[in-house]
Amino acid sequence: MNELIARLRSICGASNVLTHDDPGADLSAWEQDWRKRSQGHALAVVRPASTAEVAAVVKACAASGTSIVPQGGNTGLVVGSVPDDSGTQVVLSLTRMNAVRALDPDNLTMTVEAGCILQNLQDVAEKAGFLFPLSLAAEGSCTIGGNLGTNAGGTQVVRFGNARDLCLGLEVVTAQGEVWNGLTGLRKDNTGYDLRHLMIGSEGTLGIITAATMKLYPLPAAQLTAWAAVPSMEAAVQLLGLAHARLGPGLTGFEVMGQFALSLVDKHYPQQRVPLFQETPWCVLLENSDSENEQHARTQFEALLEAAIDVGCVTDAVVAENIAQARALWHIRESIPLAQAEEGLNIKHDISIPVSRIPAFVTETDALLQREIPGVRLVNFGHLGDGNLHYNVQAPEGGDSRAFLRDWEEKVNTLVFDQVHKFEGSISAEHGVGELKAHKLPTYKDATALTLMRAIKQALDPQNLLNPRKVLA
Structure with missing residues (x-):
């Protein structure tokens, strides 16, 4: 592994390859997920500054059989962007790649690098007289690459759609270290399979998004x-x-x-x-x-x-x-x-249900949970306009929240997900699958769909080097 570390430092510069052996090293910011559900142990944290450096890093890792965990702002909620505890994975942090490459006012597009913080993208668009409508609570620290990797939603999906709907083109480094330059600003391009949509929402398991061309809109009066x-x-x-x-x-x-x-x-x-x-x-x-x-x-x-x-x-x-x-x-x-976190640990659900069926789902599922757990408290809120609820479960007042999480999380998840399935919904609306929900997909995802997903993963990443054990367990 020393040979790999030396090679990575030659690519990105010694100061941009961090290991636990470095004096005073603290990699916790990259190794622990935002909700503090998982603490991994990385071989190294690598911070490339260009697409060429990303491609070279991937080639070096592929040659040594070292798996890669792509990471943006590390604000995800499903343990999808942190390494496992083996000490053998490279975290590829894209935060140095944060430039706005181009703004095309006539085409209503902006091309940005994957590490661009969402709020910065919004601000640049607004200063130019345009609206970039993707908006979510973590916009001050999440990155556009992570937003696309999870197909993030937020508060304006009812009008503008998810991140997928706002993206016209991508630049992606493949699992073999090749660069796909798909940064087109075209709204119509029927020349084969839509690789852009395949990469968006794949959580870094099929390729590493390094840049994107995003739609802009006129600012409202x-x-x-x-x-x-x-x-x-x-x-x-x-x-x-x-x-x-x-x-x-x-x-x-x-x-x-x-x-x-x-x-x-x-x-x-x-x-x-x-x-x-x-x-x-x-x-x-x-x-x-x-x-x-x-x-x-x-x-x-x-x-x-x-x-x-x-x-x-x-x-x-x-x-x-x-x-x-x-x-x-x-x-x-x-x-x-934030207020729910102040109240104590809780069981989170990011679900979608057809809007017409949400009232019946809430009434029925609330009753089931209250019957199973007397005094349980339900923190229910979300984006009703697009059928997405954050249906969260809090321990009874005065209870031990850690014990509640330990004793009830799996049972509550099964009850809620069974109800979501009954009402023809999805167990992940906008947060992704990550590692947290990967083991649930075989129960709630169509079997043929899973077979196709595994075939795509095998075809594009035959060594299983890109974010292994995420999405597909």
């Missing part, structure tokens, strides 16, 4: 946020239908939040002043992006909310009067995971 109290999940779905009908493509955000989820924000961050939640089981956060002006957007919003109150799917509502108020409302929504 006005953007308004509303917060509505709704009497039931059925009412939230009814409100979603009204919002689609009255706002059309202007509906760019539709988030649902359960009362207990909001009570945790109120408890742990009282300065945020959560509105309307105490007297209603659910609240909805809506965003209206208008291409005309603020008055037009406000008139649309007020008409929507009046109609919703008239039919009974909204009991009360507030519309943000300015940007600061809008940001405060969104900050409440984004603080739910």
